[in-house]
Amino acid sequence: MxxxxxxxxxxxxxxxxxxxxxxxxxxxxxxxxxxxxxxxxxxxxxxxxxxxxxxxxxDETIEMQVLNTCDGIEELFSKEPKRTLSFVVYPTQAIYTAYNPEFLSALPLTELYNTAAWRIKKECKLVLEVDVTLVALDVEAYKAYRETAGLKESRESRAKWAATQI
Structure with missing residues (x-):
């Protein structure tokens, strides 16, 4: 640049x-x-x-996230030939901020995070032949899932919840 x-x-x-x-x-x-x-x-x-x-x-930050995430997915699927994934997206700025403080310096707005997720979805489909479903975080359903499964709040817990939604 x-x-x-x-x-x-x-x-x-x-x-x-x-x-x-x-x-x-x-x-x-x-x-x-x-x-x-x-x-x-x-x-x-x-x-x-x-x-x-x-x-x-x-835009460059999002593209780097897409590349890094797709590389990680490709590595994951080289060991485990699963072809579907789900990604959590955030319906409001307040929910995004509450669950993603680590991203606020790089992607300060939920729209930017969700744009990254959309681009990852498209890249996964085109390049890796992996179907990604974007799942809007339903806070109450997610909390109930965590309680039932005995999980703590984490990105991994949100990913597991999202997987139950597809």
Whole structure:
């Protein structure tokens, strides 16, 4: 990536859409206003270098997560030839924040985490021929499952719960 991230109106708009973010969210991330974001996307103003840099960094972070996760899945399935998986996604920012504090520095918004999950799903299907189902976390159902199974809160427990949902 070059030191100066120059994006035109169409590129900034479609990058925002590919990340699943609203104009207001991009404004928050780039310390600008929603009106400025819409002006960049309409070609009425130059795209903020900070906004372009932030969005490109987020896209790169997601792509690295996709690569790392798919590598891990490929390794897992070389030992265990299972062809289906489930991933938990988070329906609200509050739920995402409560269950994923470790991701907040890299992917501060639930939309970004869920975008990563979607891209992992597509990559797994195309490259690894693995079917991934995205399962929205139902907090009450998950808590009941943990109690019944005698599990503590962990990413592994959420993965086990999600597997019961497919």
């Amino acid at each position: 070059s030191k100066k991230a120059e994006l035109n109106a169409i590129e900034i708009k479609y990058l925002r859409h590919s990340l699943g973010l609203s104009a207001a969210q991009v404004a928050d991330l780039s310390k600008s206003t929603e009106e400025q974001v819409l002006a960049w996307e309409a070609g009425e103003a130059d795209v903020s270098g900070l906004a372009a840099k932030k969005l490109l960094e987020l």
